[in-house]
Amino acid sequence: MVEQPAIGDNDRVVVHRLSKRFGNVQAVADVNLRVRVGEAMVIVGPSGSGKSTVLRCMNHLEVPTKGAIYIDGVHLEDPKTDINAVRKEMGMVFQQFNLFPHLTVMGNLTLAQKRVRRRSQKEAEEIGMQQLNRVGIPEKARMKPAQLSGGQQQRVAIARSLAMNPKVMLFDEPTSALDPEMINEVLDVMRELAASGMTMVVVTHEMGFAREIGSHLVMMDEGRVVEEGNAAEVFANPQNERTRAFFSKIL
Amino acid sequence: MRPVQVPGAAAIETDPLGIEASQERGEFPYWLVLMLLIIGLFAYLTFFDPTYVGARRAILPGLGITIRATLIAFVIALVIGLIAGLGRIARNSVVRTLATTYVEFIRGVPMLVLIFAVALVIVPLLADALGFSNRLPQEVRAIIALALIYGGYIAEVFRAGVESVHPGQLEASRSLGMPHSSAMRHVVIPQAVRNVLPALGNDFISMLKDSSLLSVLGVTEITQQARIFASSTFQFREGFLVLTFLYLTMTLVLSLLVAWLGRRLKRG
Numbered sequence: 001m002v003e004q005p006a007i008g009d010n011d012r013v014v015v016h017r018l019s020k021r022f023g024n025v026q027a028v029a030d031v032n033l034r035v036r037v038g039e040a041m042v043i044v045g046p047s048g049s050g051k052s053t054v055l056r057c058m059n060h061l062e063v064p065t066k067g068a069i070y071i072d073g074v075h076l077e078d079p080k081t082d083i084n085a086v087r088k089e090m091g092m093v094f095q096q097f098n099l100f101p102h103l104t105v106m107g108n109l110t111l112a113q114k115r116v117r118r119r120s121q122k123e124a125e126e127i128g129m130q131q132l133n134r135v136g137i138p139e140k141a142r143m144k145p146a147q148l149s150g151g152q153q154q155r156v157a158i159a160r161s162l163a164m165n166p167k168v169m170l171f172d173e174p175t176s177a178l179d180p181e182m183i184n185e186v187l188d189v190m191r192e193l194a195a196s197g198m199t200m201v202v203v204t205h206e207m208g209f210a211r212e213i214g215s216h217l218v219m220m221d222e223g224r225v226v227e228e229g230n231a232a233e234v235f236a237n238p239q240n241e242r243t244r245a246f247f248s249k250i251l
Numbered sequence: 252m253r254p255v256q257v258p259g260a261a262a263i264e265t266d267p268l269g270i271e272a273s274q275e276r277g278e279f280p281y282w283l284v285l286m287l288l289i290i291g292l293f294a295y296l297t298f299f300d301p302t303y304v305g306a307r308r309a310i311l312p313g314l315g316i317t318i319r320a321t322l323i324a325f326v327i328a329l330v331i332g333l334i335a336g337l338g339r340i341a342r343n344s345v346v347r348t349l350a351t352t353y354v355e356f357i358r359g360v361p362m363l364v365l366i367f368a369v370a371l372v373i374v375p376l377l378a379d380a381l382g383f384s385n386r387l388p389q390e391v392r393a394i395i396a397l398a399l400i401y402g403g404y405i406a407e408v409f410r411a412g413v414e415s416v417h418p419g420q421l422e423a424s425r426s427l428g429m430p431h432s433s434a435m436r437h438v439v440i441p442q443a444v445r446n447v448l449p450a451l452g453n454d455f456i457s458m459l460k461d462s463s464l465l466s467v468l469g470v471t472e473i474t475q476q477a478r479i480f481a482s483s484t485f486q487f488r489e490g491f492l493v494l495t496f497l498y499l500t501m502t503l504v505l506s507l508l509v510a511w512l513g514r515r516l517k518r519g
Contacts (some may be wrong), residue, residue, distance in 0.1 A: 094419060099423075101442065102441050192357050
């Protein structure tokens with residue numbers, strides 16, 4: 001058992017000495033991160049650098065091999081922790097959207113509100129409609145996900161998470177499965193979210209976006225954090241050799 | 252969105268009659284025309300030829316029992332199959348082991364042997380143990396046998412159905428804070444059932460045909476009626492032609508329904 005880290009009132013997510021192995025592959029090796037309230041952390045790095053695994057550990061979709069995750073001070077890996085209670089305060093947006101295809105857009109937005117937040121149908125629909133307005137597609141409420149474009153589906157997925165009133169939003173490469181012309185409509189929603197003060201952790205390949213909204217940039221390579229700091233400073237003056245090499249390839 | 256390949260999805264047959272495949276090849280389904288001619292001829296003989304009157308009158312009364320036994324057994328088999336199918340993929344290893352043993356046991360023994368075993372050994376033993384009368388009617392025993400056997404087959408259909416639902420669906424529901432049971436009930440199982448409807452339809456057709464095996468227990472469904480009629484009158488041709496006509500009509504109608512359902516579901 002690892003020693004408990006110091007956790008301040010302002011620390012929404014603390015990743016403490018996190019390691020994750022898949023068979024013989026060391027996906028994540030001894031990663032420490034801190035996401036403060038209202039901060040937008042952007043994690044970048046080459047494919048296979050372990051950034052998605054770190055994000056998935058934050059919501060217990062992957063169970064760490066070693067180390068610990070604390071959400072608002074609650075230890076996720078503690079067997080006594082009610083994981084559903086923690087998860088209802090966190091939104092997660094996936095690369096493949098993962099909308100429920102058998103439900104309408106509104107059905108997608110209201111299911112967890114009713115089952116988890118115990119809201120009435122009427123209340124859930126009202127909140128669902130607010131969130132659809134926020135992502136700019138209120139007119140799609142009665143459609144099935146398959147009738148929407150990829151960008152619209154991802155915006156519905158974001159609205160679905162927001163309808164739960166989360167304290168932190170996790171984004172796992174939210175634009176990687178989209179056609180280029182649809183990327184911006186999703187990034188616009190995320191920009192608005194960051195500007196509104198939502199605490200966010202974003203794994204992405206969109207460097208322009210990372211530079212623009214990331215208050216805190218984390219560069220990962222081979223399962224480790226190789227550099228982190230204020231996004232503007234890291235972009236302007238990367239200290240680490242591998243960060244420089246990565247930026248020169250991508251930018 | 253890119254289509255996602257999921258293991259198990261291939262096991263779910265959606266075009267059993269090959270109608271879609273033949274349409275894609277631009278072929279007219281001539282087999283269907285021939286089949287309708289054969290059924291038409293059999294229907295004419297059954298209903299209008301005077302030499303078939305005896306066979307028709309002897310066999311038709313069994314039709315009600317065939318349909319009733321199949322319907323009741325199928326409903327019970329659906330319940331058993333859903334429970335056993337979910338048991339096959341349960342996280343609890345005891346449940347998983349029990350469900351797998353049941354399914355593999357059923358799949359490893361010929362249906363005829365199972366029908367004898369269930370109706371003549373297992374049901375009397377259970378009735379004894381539970382203090383019921385041992386004199387359950389043969390039709391009830393036969394229905395229990397069919398339901399237990401098809402419960403094992405349908406369990407595999409449901410398992411494949413659940414595995415055909417993309418794992419991201421469960422992850423998305425869990426990430427919204429839904430407990431595992433609630434995510435299964437509201438997100439995974441509705442999609443799984445939809446995916447396996449055509450396969451379940453095919454199992455219903457198989458069961459209708461396999462209900463003929465109940466004749467070995469003396470249940471007076473159509474096959475038993477035909478056997479009695481043929482052996483007492485020596486009108487084998489008449490007896491078995493009427494019998495074949497009845498099965499073929501029912502299965503063809505059902506197969507076309509299943510094929511139509513499969514195409515409708517595919518279109519979404």
